[in-house]
């Protein structure tokens with residue numbers, strides 16, 4: 001198995017790209033994009049992570065097995081985030097109908 | 113020192129083997145031999161097992177009477193917390209993978225060692241470092257959060273050694289990750305010529321599935337515990353609503369690892385049982401491929417069910433329903449295994465050796481543990497019995513009745529391979545029966561207690577629960593004696609037991625095709641595999657058929 005050696009030029013280019021994206025992150029943080037603020041911040045972060053994984057971690061020139069392992073790791077991250085969000089995003093639906101909830105006189109945390 | 117009997121050497125007993133290849137402490141503590149590392153783990157986890165057991169003794173003593181008359185409530189909280197932490201993170205998780213897996217995996221696939229021998233040794237030191245941190249928490253007065261570290265108790269209210277214990281678990285997690293990674297690479301890259309995936313012993317398949325969980329799940333636990341420590345020390349707002357966090361998020365993250373962790377404990381035990389059932393029925397495991405894929409299915413499905421721990425924690429009803437259905441799906445591959453083991457016994461030449469007693473015990477106890485698990489996956493039942501002794505009984509049937517029975521069965525089966533010596537037959541069968549009886553007497557009454565409404569984690573209880581609690585405490589005494597007996601005769605056998613032949617059970621599998629105990633590099637000549645696993649059918653019959 002031969003090891004692919006990246007020319008030093010590639011590392012410098014990627015480093016500069018990461019720095020540029022970092023500046024973009026800081027700039028974007030001070031702008032008001034409304035609902036798009038989070039997607040934009042996450043999008044830049046994903047772009048940076050992708051560059052690191054592909055070039056600095058040499059996944060671009062690795063075997064199919066290595067790529068599968070990396071993809072598997074991200075799939076599991078998606079499972080963690082996705083199913084956790086399936087709880088948070090559905091808290092308001094399927095609440096028991098008002099008739100089923102018992103009146104509570106003890107002071108406690110208020111229900112929404 | 114030794115008597116004449118222990119000096120007798122059967123035909124072909126090796127002069128040189130991994131145990132006498134080098135001497136002195138340095139040769140053990142700096143070894144990269146997977147077999148010696150397995151023994152280092154064996155010693156370490158046995159110490160932790162008896163430590164965790166000592167906490168259990170105090171818990172059962174306190175619960176022998178309804179009043180809280182032995183220890184303070186706060187002390188009791190610390191006892192069950194340390195019992196859980198020690199037993200889960202320092203005994204059950206490493207038990208079969210790090211001891212039997214380490215010892216057997218290279219032997220079973222015809223390799224000289226694991227893929228990364230030094231990393232393997234490093235994993236033991238990492239484990240010990242984590243263990244020392246966690247024990248240090250004891251000297252800081254222990255901690256009272258339960259092994260589950262739920263917030264906000266663990267972050268806001270508890271003033272006990274949560275951070276120290278958390279760091280200990282964080283560190284130990286890495287030893288688990290290293291073992292898992294090592295095994296996956298070893299299984300992929302180091303199989304002997306001819307040893308295709310579907311010729312692998314089912315123990316190897318189950319170790320592979322376990323390793324997947326270890327490397328995919330454990331980092332999440334590490335991050336979760338780290339976030340917990342950061343919130344405690346730096347007031348980072350992750351879980352505390354006052355700081356902008358969410359306590360239920362902790363439960364999501366914690367159980368994302370800790371539910372699959374149950375399969376880190378039970379899958380290797382299932383692998384052991386497959387080996388034992390095949391050897392002592394003299395038959396190929398029924399539906400080999402189904403059993404192999406069932407391990408992988410359990411590993412993957414196990415990651416999709418964690419929300420069944422959050423049915424009453426404020427999780428949405430919708431998510432609860434989804435998690436409920438997904439949890440029930442795990443029953444399918446589990447049942448595939450139980451049915452296939454049973455089908456293997458059918459018309460097999462069954463013999464009743466000590467390891468087989470553990471295997472049969474496992475099947476019965478795991479079935480009870482698994483079926484009560486399906487009950488608990490139903491929200492209607494779970495909301496009724498949650499946080500009662502029903503839960504405690506259920507998971508002890510899985511972890512003690514399942515995982516520990518598998519571990520002990522495996523230890524008895526491969527002991528001649530490990531030590532090159534035998535243990536007393538009658539005494540070992542007696543101990544196996546004592547353990548089975550003691551186990552059921554300890555934990556079956558807890559199902560009834562829980563169903564009647566006795567909550568877990570309290571040091572006192574109403575008078576009407578005493579009879580069942582006394583039964584449970586009495587059972588625990590029997591169980592404790594049952595565990596002491598094997599420890600004593602194994603320690604004796606290591607030095608004084610009768611030397612055995614290479615393959616005392618007449619078993620199939622590459623691990624039996626080298627000397628017992630094996631040479632340092634396992635095989636004088638790397639074997640070539642030409643037959644299916646568990647090929648017990650005599651050759652003449654094969655040709656006639």
Ligand SMILES: [Cu+2]
Pocket residue numbers: 370371374417418420421
């Ligand atoms: Cu679970």
